[in-house]
Amino acid sequence: MATGVKPRVKVPKTAAAGDVITIKTLISHKMESGNRKDKDGNVIPRSIINRFTCDFNGASVIDMTMHPAISTNPYVEFKAKVDASGEFKFTWYDDDGSVYEAAKSITVS
Amino acid sequence: MKLTRRDAMAMGLGATMVAMLPLRVSAGSHGAIMAFTGGAEPGEGDITLTAPEIAENGNTVPVGVSAPGAEEIIILAMGNPNPEVADFKFGPAAGASEASTRIRLAGTQDVVAVARMPDGSFIKTSQNVKVTIGGCGG
Numbered sequence: 001m002a003t004g005v006k007p008r009v010k011v012p013k014t015a016a017a018g019d020v021i022t023i024k025t026l027i028s029h030k031m032e033s034g035n036r037k038d039k040d041g042n043v044i045p046r047s048i049i050n051r052f053t054c055d056f057n058g059a060s061v062i063d064m065t066m067h068p069a070i071s072t073n074p075y076v077e078f079k080a081k082v083d084a085s086g087e088f089k090f091t092w093y094d095d096d097g098s099v100y101e102a103a104k105s106i107t108v109s
Numbered sequence: 110m111k112l113t114r115r116d117a118m119a120m121g122l123g124a125t126m127v128a129m130l131p132l133r134v135s136a137g138s139h140g141a142i143m144a145f146t147g148g149a150e151p152g153e154g155d156i157t158l159t160a161p162e163i164a165e166n167g168n169t170v171p172v173g174v175s176a177p178g179a180e181e182i183i184i185l186a187m188g189n190p191n192p193e194v195a196d197f198k199f200g201p202a203a204g205a206s207e208a209s210t211r212i213r214l215a216g217t218q219d220v221v222a223v224a225r226m227p228d229g230s231f232i233k234t235s236q237n238v239k240v241t242i243g244g245c246g247g
Contacts, residue, residue, distance in 0.1 A: 020204030033213070035190055060200025062208065069186055069194040071169040071211040078197075079204035 005029050009090055011104040015082050019108075023054065023061075026075045027092050027100060033068035049074055049100075051093040057086035082108050118150075141192040142223055145183050146231045151223050154232030156182075158222040164214060167240040173209030176224035176232065182206065187235075188218025216243045 010024040027049065034046025048068055054061040061080045080088070085108045092100040142151065159173035174182045174197070184194040197208045206224070214220070221235040 055200075056202040059202040060198075061202040061204075062200060063198040064208070064210075065196035065198075067191060067193040067195065069189050069191065069213045071213055074210065076208060076210050077173075078208040080202055081204040 005094075005098075005100055007090065007092060007100050007102040009088070009102045009104050011088055011106055014107045014109065017083055017108050018081070020079050020081050021106075022077065022079055023088065024075070024077045025052070025054075025090060025102075026073060027052075028073050029092075029094075031068070031070060031072045031074060035068065047095050049092045049094050052076060053091045053093075054078070054080070055089045055091075056080055056082065057084070061088070082106060084108050141185050142221065142233070145223055145225075149231055151231035151233035153234075154224070154226070154230075156222060156224050156232045156234045158184075158220065158234050158236050159209070160220050160236050160238050162237075163239045163241070165241045167214040167216065167243045169211045170214050170238060170240070171209065171211050172220060173207065174222045174224075175205070175207035176222075176226075177206060178226060179206040179224035179232075180227055181225040182208070183223050184210075184212065185221040185223070186212065186214055186218060187221060189213070189215045194220075214238060214240045214243070216240050 005028060007027040012021050015021050029049050032044055032047040036044045038044055046068060050066055052064045062078050066074060087103055087105045090102040156176035164170040174184060176182055181198045183196045185192045186194050194212050195210060199206045217239045219235045219237050223231055223233045225231055
């Protein structure tokens with residue numbers, strides 16, 4: 001279990017129906033690539049978040065596979081189309097099996 | 110022996126790999142594109158890759174991809190130990206087939222984006238990024 005993992009998500013609170021909104025997500029994670037070596041020359045084992053998904057009212061917005069070339073504290077920005085009020089669910093999947101979740105609701109008028 | 114297009118491509122690829130060995134190009138980088146397209150050669154199309162021309166720090170290089178209508182976009186860093194960087198699949202609630210993130214680059218190299226369109230075709234674009242300090246450790 002990686003320590004100090006904290007997801008942060010930025011979603012507009014309100015939008016008009018049919019709007020395309022921008023969502024920004026950031027999760028603090030060291031994203032150890034598995035290519036680095038410590039002082040004694042031993043490879044530091046890989047430990048990354050390998051998948052990130054976002055759903056809106058059960059429909060998939062984005063499903064992203066991450067490889068070790070994603071930077072520390074993975075940041076993802078993408079767009080979603082909102083037709084009705086609802087909740088965005090964000091899920092990050094860690095190499096060690098941990099799952100980190102966040103949710104944000106939006107009011108559509 | 111009849112020289113087919115496929116043979117010619119294989120020979121060309123082999124020659125390219127030998128010629129490029131001293132440069133920062135992973136042997137598997139072209140293979141990574143082929144693995145995504147299922148062997149099809151991606152064409153040109155409406156796809157944009159936004160990346161800085163010069164990145165001071167290879168540990169966090171902001172890149173964005175956009176391909177209107179695409180179902181899936183992958184980002185590859187041709188000079189990294191593992192060329193795969195990210196794979197975005199856009200669902201029915203996506204507002205646009207675009208996304209941006211921050212990636213690691215081991216050194217100056219080409220960053221490639223390949224998109225899969227709804228009709229099953231593939232389009233590709235690439236940009237060279239100069240990296241002052243590499244970001245893959247070692």
